[in-house]
Amino acid sequence: MRANKGSNTKPEMIVRRLLHGLGYRYRVHRKDLPGKPDVAFGPRKKAIFVHGCFWHAHDAAGCKIASRPKSRTDFWEGKFVRNKERDARNVAALEAAGWQVLVVWECELGDSARLGATLTAFLND
Template identity: 45%
Template sequence: MADRIDAAARSRNMSRIRSKGMKPEMAVRRIAHRLGYRFRLHRRDLPGTPDLVFPARRKIIFVHGCFWHRHADPSCRAAHTPRSNEVYWEAKIARNIARDDAARVELERTGWNVLELWECGIKNAEATERAIRNFLGPPGPAS
C-alpha cells in the first residue's frame, strides 16, 4: 500500500515529533521530584541521552514510548506497526530497539544502573512511584 501523503509532508510531520518533554516523561519527572529525588535531564555525554540521570546514585531512568521503542508486553495496544509502509516502519523501529540495547549495554558496562519505564505503565501513578522508589532507594543525599 502506498503512502497517502508525499515525502515532504511526512518529513514535516516527523520533524514535529519531539523526543524531550513529552507527557510520560513529564509525569515521571513530577513523581521523582515530588518524592524528593533530584536529577539531571538528557545528559548528552552518556549513551542514549538518558531522560533522567541521578549521578550520585549512578542510576538512570529512560521513559520509552510504547510505539517508538516497541514495548514487548502483549497487553500494550500502542506497540503496533502501521499498516502503511510496513517495511519502513519495521526497519525504523528495529533501529530504535538496537540503539536502545546498545546504549543500555554501554551504560551498564560503565557502572550505571538502568530502569526503563514504558508509556503505558506510567498511567498508573502508584505503580510508577513504587518502581522509582524501589529502583532509587530512599530519597535524600545518596551515600
C-alpha cells in the same frame, strides 16, 4: 509544539514530576552519558529512560499503545528494529560504565502509585 517527539515529551514529564514529588533530585538528558538518559542520578549511578511505546516498539503482551502501522510495513519494521537496537546499545554502554538502568514504558504511566513504587524501589536499591 510537537506532541509526540523531542526531549520534553509528555510521558517523560509525568515521570519527572513524580520523581520530583517523591523528593528526588536528578539531571535530565546528560550529554556525557550514552543515549542521554531522560533522568540521571549521578551519585547513585542510576539512569531512567522513558520510552514511548510506539517509537520504541514496546513488544510486551499487555501493551495497548504500540500498534504497528498497517501500511509501509517494511519501512516501519526497519525503523523499529533500529530504534530497539540503539536503545539496547545505550543500556549496554551505561551498564558497562557501572550504571543501573530502568526503562519506564508509556503504557505503565497510568498507575502512578505503582509507578512510584517501582521508581522508589529502583532508586533505593
